[in-house]
Amino acid sequence: MKTTSQKILGVWNTKTVVAIAIGAALFGVLMNYGGIPVFTNTKLTTAMIIPVIVGAMFGALPAAVACAVGNLIADLIGGWGYWFDWSIGNGVLGFIVGLLPLYGANIDEGIFKPVHAIIYAVACVIGNALAFGVITPILTTLFYGGELEITFLQAMAAGLSNTLVLVIIGIPILILLARRNARGTDLKLEEKEVKEEQNI
Amino acid sequence: MKSPLLNLIPGDTYLHKLTGKTKVRAFVILLVYIIMSFDLRLILPLFIVGIIGLVSLRPEWKTLRYFFIVVAAVNLLNIVLFWLANPDIGAFWCGGSRTVLVSFTKRLFISLETLWYLSIRFLKMITSFLISMVFVLSITPSELAAGLYSIKVPYKICTIFSIAFRYIPDIGRDYENIKISMQARGVELDPKKVPLMDRIKQNVLILVPLIISSFERVGNISNAMDLRGYGRGKTRTYYCEHEEGKADKIFKAIYTGLLLFCAFWIVSRIIYPPPSKMWYPFS
Numbered sequence: 339m340k341t342t343s344q345k346i347l348g349v350w351n352t353k354t355v356v357a358i359a360i361g362a363a364l365f366g367v368l369m370n371y372g373g374i375p376v377f378t379n380t381k382l383t384t385a386m387i388i389p390v391i392v393g394a395m396f397g398a399l400p401a402a403v404a405c406a407v408g409n410l411i412a413d414l415i416g417g418w419g420y421w422f423d424w425s426i427g428n429g430v431l432g433f434i435v436g437l438l439p440l441y442g443a444n445i446d447e448g449i450f451k452p453v454h455a456i457i458y459a460v461a462c463v464i465g466n467a468l469a470f471g472v473i474t475p476i477l478t479t480l481f482y483g484g485e486l487e488i489t490f491l492q493a494m495a496a497g498l499s500n501t502l503v504l505v506i507i508g509i510p511i512l513i514l515l516a517r518r519n520a521r522g523t524d525l526k527l528e529e530k531e532v533k534e535e536q537n538i
Numbered sequence: 539m540k541s542p543l544l545n546l547i548p549g550d551t552y553l554h555k556l557t558g559k560t561k562v563r564a565f566v567i568l569l570v571y572i573i574m575s576f577d578l579r580l581i582l583p584l585f586i587v588g589i590i591g592l593v594s595l596r597p598e599w600k601t602l603r604y605f606f607i608v609v610a611a612v613n614l615l616n617i618v619l620f621w622l623a624n625p626d627i628g629a630f631w632c633g634g635s636r637t638v639l640v641s642f643t644k645r646l647f648i649s650l651e652t653l654w655y656l657s658i659r660f661l662k663m664i665t666s667f668l669i670s671m672v673f674v675l676s677i678t679p680s681e682l683a684a685g686l687y688s689i690k691v692p693y694k695i696c697t698i699f700s701i702a703f704r705y706i707p708d709i710g711r712d713y714e715n716i717k718i719s720m721q722a723r724g725v726e727l728d729p730k731k732v733p734l735m736d737r738i739k740q741n742v743l744i745l746v747p748l749i750i751s752s753f754e755r756v757g758n759i760s761n762a763m764d765l766r767g768y769g770r771g772k773t774r775t776y777y778c779e780h781e782e783g784k785a786d787k788i789f790k791a792i793y794t795g796l797l798l799f800c801a802f803w804i805v806s807r808i809i810y811p812p813p814s815k816m817w818y819p820f821s
Binding site: 350351352353355356357358359360361362363364366367368384387388391395403407408411413414415422491507511514515518 | 573623670673674694697698699700701705706709710742745746748749750753755756757759760763764768769
């Protein structure tokens with residue numbers, strides 16, 4: 339079993355590194371090609387699903403890293419300029435959305451109940467409010483000075499569209515993934531017997 | 539979506555031959571340089587340097603043209619939206635004056651200041667696109683990882699960058715495969731024939747297998763890496779990183795100078811804030 343700190347920080351083994359990398363690549367590509375523009379630099383993007391999945395499988399910090407690196411990659415191949423404030427904001431959002439294992443949802447073992455879906459939806463709203471309502475505007479003023487009005491408008495648009503995507507597409511995907519993984523849960527590693535054999 | 543931008547094999551022009559360390563450090567400093575100001579006198583030289591750099595890389599212009607058109611269009615749209623959000627933004631940036639050129643309604647007007655601010659903003663975006671284009675075209679994922687490692691990023695994060703960039707073409711291939719197999723099963727994916735809501739639904743339909751197949755590959759890749767002893771040591775060296783040549787030394791001198799200039803600029807701006815937020819010649 340994972341400890342609480344492992345659920346938040348993730349276990350940084352090779353598997354996690356690779357999963358974050360693939361998550362970041364998917365995030366970057368979906369951010370560019372898998373979205374519909376809503377407002378300046380803001381899209382109704384399906385990329386937001388990635389941190390949910392990475393978070394559900396590997397923990398909150400990996401989700402945050404996947405989100406932040408993914409946003410950097412999206413900026414790099416998209417060419418709308420660099421917005422590190424948004425990368426960090428996305429990282430924070432990834433962290434909060436990726437907290438899934440902390441409140442008991444375990445996609446790897448197929449556990450995703452309606453209670454988790456509700457907590458998840460609330461976390462999405464809080465995460466968006468915190469990431470784009472507080473952190474991104476603060477960083478924007480720090481990095482670029484001014485432009486608060488537009489950032490707030492963008493943040494509103496981003497927060498709303500992200501919440502929509504996270505809830506409307508996120509929950510079905512989580513249920514789907516959980517159901518998919520649940521098929522394997524009847525197979526249990528018979529630790530006791532192995533140990534007994536070793537004792538003999 | 540074959541990504542024409544990412545090259546996995548190092549090229550043979552002057553910029554290609556620099557070490558990853560030089561490329562990443564120069565790029566980071568140039569980013570600071572772009573972000574720190576809205577000053578035409580600083581952005582325009584970099585814009586010209588960016589064009590020279592891009593030409594020197596001898597890229598495939600046919601594929602690049604498409605990117606340039608898309609980026610210019612997106613940024614123009616952004617600027618129009620910026621203007622709609624606050625037509626008076628120029629007054630804030632250029633020190634409060636307001637020279638109205640055309641007035642549509644009481645709220646919607648074009649002032650010289652806003653026009654100036656928005657066109658500088660556009661130039662800034664295009665410059666940052668140019669620089670990132672030069673960077674992406676000149677670097678390979680391994681060099682990127684090596685370069686990031688040289689600026690003290692933990693090597694597991696470096697690996698994330700290099701795998702992510704190497705994985706992007708695979709995503710394109712998977713996407714094409716899934717799309718084709720879905721079309722074979724009779725799903726209409728032509729954007730001209732399908733209304734918007736259905737298209738969103740179909741995007742999700744492609745997304746699910748794409749995500750699942752991608753994450754199923756995690757086990758294979760990580761096992762292969764584990765077998766080769768990844769993650770055992772505390773530090774890491776990079777095979778692609780070669781000895782610094784003459785060009786690297788020249789670049790080192792340039793980017794160190796630029797870094798000092800950026801530091802000076804930012805600090806002096808904090809200590810002595812200028813009267814207006816950006817350089818504006820007509821006030």
